[in-house]
Amino acid sequence: MKRLTVSILLILLLGTLFTFTGAVLAEEYPDKTIQIVVPWGAGGGTDKWTRALSTVAIENYGQPWSVVNIPGSSGMVGWKEMLDRPADGYTIMSTGMSNIIAPIMDSSSAPYTPEEVRPVAIYNFQNPVLIALPDKEWSTWEGLKNYLTENPGRLTIGSALGVSIGTTSVLEQAGLEANLVIYDSTGEAITDLLGGHIDLAIPPPAVAAPLMESGDAVAVLNSGIRDIDLPKFEDVPSAADLGYTGFSTIRWMGMHPDTPDEIVQYANKAIGEMIESPSFQSMMKSMGEKPVWVPLEEVEEIYNHQAKELRRVLENIDL
Amino acid sequence: MGVFVGVTVGALPGLAISTGMALMLPLTYYMNTGPALALLIGVYKGATFGGSISAITFSTPGIPAAAATVYDGYKMMKRGEGRKALQMALYASVTGDTLSDIITIVLATTLAVVALKFGPTERFLVMFMAFILIGTLSGKNIFKGLISGSIGVLLALIGSDPVSLVPRLTFNLWWLRDGIPIIPMIIGLFAVSKMIEELFDIIERKRKNEEIEKQDLSIIKSLFSKASAKLTWKEYIGCWREMLIGTTVGSIAGMLPGVGSSGGAFLSYGVAKQFSPNKENIGEGALEGIAAAESGNNATMGPTLIPLLVFGIPGSVGAALIGSALTFQGATPSPRMFELHPTIIYSLFVLLIIANAVNLFVGNIMIRFYSRLGQLPKYILIPFIIMLAIIGTYVVSNNRYDVIIMLVIALLGFLLNLAKFPTAPLVIAFILTPLIERTFRIAIQTSYYDYRVMFDSGLSKALLGITIILVIGITKLKDKSKKITGDLEEE
Amino acid sequence: MGSKIFSNFKFTNKVISIILLSIFLILLIYTYNMDWSQKTARDGITAGFFPKAILILSMIFCIGMAVNTYSNEVPESLEEFDFKNLIYVVISLFICWGYFLLLLELGFFISSFLFLSLSIYFLGPGSWKVSLITTLIIIVFVYTFFSLIQVPSNIF
Known part of the structure; x- marks a missing residue:
């Protein structure tokens, strides 16, 4: 029994020693496996992106990435886990928008604010598209506008919460009123659209593209802030074309807010190389997705802008 | 290979089908279309059956969809008929699955159009029907069943309001924002609370200085020895009605996004409970109950792929993952899939059928082993299962709050069992x-x-x-059965 | 005197239902007093509507349970139940929690070894040989399973 206790103590001691040497060697970052926290379940969109990125980590980041899914409470558990770990750059969180939404909606009990993170990279802009069945009065932006002016609130738009922000914001700027119904998943909303139970839906472009190709649906509006680089999308008006400010959901990575600057800069550059690597690019192309790389200064600017805009829209729309 | 991993994943409490498939997904980046799909479909099907293994042997559903199997399965295990129960689960799974796959293949396009007719209201009514059917599971004391059901509803209401996103009943704990996750709930309620009860027995006997069954290392050897009574062909065929119910109900449930395999299992279990000739015994350890539940949850497997293949819309997480594997292979699921990639579609269909045969084979081997595992002495089994439950709960989401929830639910389950409240209405x-x-x-x-x-x-x-007919029918049936039991009690 | 009353006290279904009734009542009062329960969603349903409805419904069920034919029956599992034993239940749950914390700190092998070998020793016939050997078998068995499917977790 005693020997067991002694050996446990020894192991504990060794463990702490290792952590200390890790901190001392910060300038040699990275010298061990990087833990990537995905605050969502395995198999989701962000998880798919992150796992695809991790396949090119060794060559470009210098160390392998090990992806850990920590879902729960709209992504808040994963974010908190990242904050609880040391600010040494060995834990990176890779996520989307929902765990920014959660602490805004529930500010009284949330364990963090959206500002408590050091954004290091944005790797994807998603420009959700407003789609409708073809040959309806509201199948073009002009038609939609006229229809809603005459019948305020009499069109039902089905969407998941995150991707709906852009359209909500544009409609609000245009002074239009629609019946927005929040679904659990985009898939459910589209089934209802195709079945004629709702009038419009807001999927991400990769989901919309095959439906547009087959002629089952037409795109009314690109509610995002960037152009969509896919065939069939050239003629779709974007929020900016119409004179409104759109909103794109971003997929991004962040570190502990106290992480040293050199590490953040290294991470941003290295992730850029990973995104640019041909094998990752071709992987994403086959999925119909488009990765981007954004320099560090812009990352922070965009992140702060998105967080602010999100706060504004969420406070304005009455859920 | 896929099936083997799948059964393993399914048999481990906590690891859901989607987890297993998601973990396999990166491997498929580097595979050809055939093997990649084979791996995923294998995991998909294997896990759904595997969930019932632990449901029967340890009363711990490996996946939520297997929760309906616990009621009859674990009772049979306790009677020493574990092997029979497991075999029934396997054969019912494979039967329901194969039949529904054939339906999928023959009717994919037609069914997809039918599925579109189900709008939000229709889906709501289907769910509501499931709820009504389940109302009959409440057992002898109706009020206890109703109270237990209400507690289930109450626990399910914890978390954000789905429309206004305001946290309800969370007692200002941020980690309850998304409510109580299903896996800690099920593991706590079924596995850990049962184990605490057993633990209790042992402590009680120890205090009274009773003799504990003396066993030595030979018990481990017995794990590999000859197994107990097998399932006979006659018993299998005897459940044809339940399996038919399971297949039909499961196929319909599978087609509708959002109903899923748990819905399919419970719905067919409920229907069988109403219409099976052996309905009195269902829930008391009857093969028929296992047959209905298992054929019901496996029959959802094929049809969930229908909306994916015909419209490119995944009906479940499993289908979504198969969809992204197809995308990686360059065949994005879309309405034109049948024209653009016929070979892939047909190899998918062939694989669906083959996977069943493999499932049967692998399942049979696993059963031999598992049915013996349940006969380990209690003092080994209890720590072992508690350990598996804790690791299983944690590993799914690496979320420590899940473990807290699991332990609290275990205490609740223990108290409810103590006061003889049925837990079935609660879970459902x-x-x-x-x-x-x-x-x-x-x-x-x-x-x-x-x-x-x-x-x-x-x-x-x-x-x-x-729905209205069902409500009336059930109340009538209840009266009748009450009269019968009442008469018996008077005698 | 007090103990005598207590010894005559039986946990009939009536008593159980009254206990539950009071728990539901407390929850109902709690719900009524919370800000969130007043917040109305777009579809006109307040966040507190479903919780309150179901709480009231369960209170009605409790009353039903208190007056129906089985109300004076004592559940057999409660007949000889010694309520001091509940403390063991709570202790065992805390041991589980302790094992989990250990798992996070020390990893799978050491903590599981400690947990399994000790609990098998104390629950079983008290032979170190049996407990150590079964522990080893179980640990190897579980580890192979989890590593086979490459579960990404920091405890392995």
């Missing part, structure tokens, strides 16, 4: 409540808050009619 209410609430609220929103618009379509009227 817990699983169905969020689905019902969500579909209901989407339904009233999409019909502009007008209840007449909600029931405008012919289909919803028909479903409403069936």
Whole structure:
């Protein structure tokens, strides 16, 4: 029994020693496996992106990435886990928008604010598209506008919460009123659209593209802030074309807010190389997705802008 | 290979089908289309059967969909008929699965059009029907069943309101924002609370200085020795009605996004409980109950792929993952899939069928082993299962709060068992409540808050009619059975 | 005197239902007093509507349970139940929690070894040989399973 206790103590001691040497060697970052926290379940969109990125980590980041899914409470558990770990750059969180939404909606009990993170990279802009069945009065932006002016609130738009922000914001700027119904998943909303139970839906472009190709649906509006680089999308008006400010959901990575600057800069550059690597690019192309790389200064600017805009829209729309 | 991993994943409590498949997904980047799909479909099917293994042997459903199997399965295990129960689960799974796959293959395009007819209101009514059917599981004391069901609803209501996103009943704990996750709930309620009860027995006997069964290392050897009674062909065929019910109900449930395999299992279990000739025994350890539940949850497997293949819309997480594997292979699921990639579609169909045969083979080997595992002495089994439960709960989401929830639910389950409340209504209410609430609220929103618009379509009227008939029918049946039991009690 | 009353006290279904009734009542009062329960969603349903409805419904069920034919029956599992034993239940749950914390700190092998070998020793016939050997077998068995499917977790 005693020997067991002694050996446990020894192991504990060794463990702490290792952590200390890790901190001392910060300038040699990275010298061990990087833990990537995905605050969502395995198999989701962000998880798919992150796992695809991790396949090119060794060559470009210098160390392998090990992806850990920590879902729960709209992504808040994963974010908190990242904050609880040391600010040494060995834990990176890779996520989307929902765990920014959660602490805004529930500010009284949330364990963090959206500002408590050091954004290091944005790797994807998603420009959700407003789609409708073809040959309806509201199948073009002009038609939609006229229809809603005459019948305020009499069109039902089905969407998941995150991707709906852009359209909500544009409609609000245009002074239009629609019946927005929040679904659990985009898939459910589209089934209802195709079945004629709702009038419009807001999927991400990769989901919309095959439906547009087959002629089952037409795109009314690109509610995002960037152009969509896919065939069939050239003629779709974007929020900016119409004179409104759109909103794109971003997929991004962040570190502990106290992480040293050199590490953040290294991470941003290295992730850029990973995104640019041909094998990752071709992987994403086959999925119909488009990765981007954004320099560090812009990352922070965009992140702060998105967080602010999100706060504004969420406070304005009455859920 | 896929099936083997799948059965393993399914048999481990906590690891859901989607987890297993998601973990395999990166491997498929580097495979050809055939093997990649084979791996995923294998995991998909294997895990659904595997979930019932632990449901029967340890009363711990490996996946939520296997929760309906626990009621009959674990009782049979306790009677020493574990092997029979496991075999029934396997054969029913494979039967339901194969039949529904054939339905999928033959009718894919037609069914997809039918599925589109189910709007929010219709989905709500289907869910509601499931709820009503389940109301009959309450056992002898109706009020206890109802209270236990209400507790289930109450637990399910914890978390954000689905429309206004305001946290309800969370007692200001941020980690309850998304409510109680299903896996800690099920593991706590079934596995850990049962184990605490058993633990209790042992402590009690120790205090009274009773003799504990003396066993030595030979018990481990016995794990590999000859197994107990097998399932006979006659018993298997005897359950044809239940398997048919399971297949039909499961196929319909599978087609509808959001109903899923748990819905399919409970729905067919409920239907079988109403219409099976052996309905009195279902829930008391009857093969028929296992047959209905297992064929019901496996029959959802094939049909969930229908919306994916015909419209490119995944009906479940499993289907979504198969979809992304197809995308990686360059065949993005879309309405034109049948024209563009016929070979892939047909190899998918062939694989669906082959996977069943492999499932049968691998399942049979696993059964031999597992049915013996349940016969380990209690003092080994209890720590072992508690360990598996804790690791299983944690590993799914690496979320320590899940473990807290699991242990609290275990205490609740223990107290409920102590006061002889049936736990079945609780779990079912817990699983169905969020689905019902969500579909209901989407339904009233999409019909502009007008209840007449909600029931405008012919289909919803028909479903409403069936629901009303069911309610009346069940109350009548209840009266009748009460009379019978009442008579018996008087005698 | 007090103990005598207590010894005559039986946990009939009536008593159980009254206990539950009071728990539901407390929850109902709690719900009524919370800000969130007043917040109305777009579809006109307040966040507190479903919780309150179901709480009231369960209270009605409790009353039903208190007056129906089985109300004076004592559940057999409660007949000889010694309520001091509940403390063991709570202790065992805390041991589980302790094992979990250990798992996070020390990893799978050491903590599981400690947990399994000790609990098998104390629950079983008290032979170190049996407990150590079964522990080893179980640990190897579980580890192979989890590593086979490559579960990404920091405890392995």
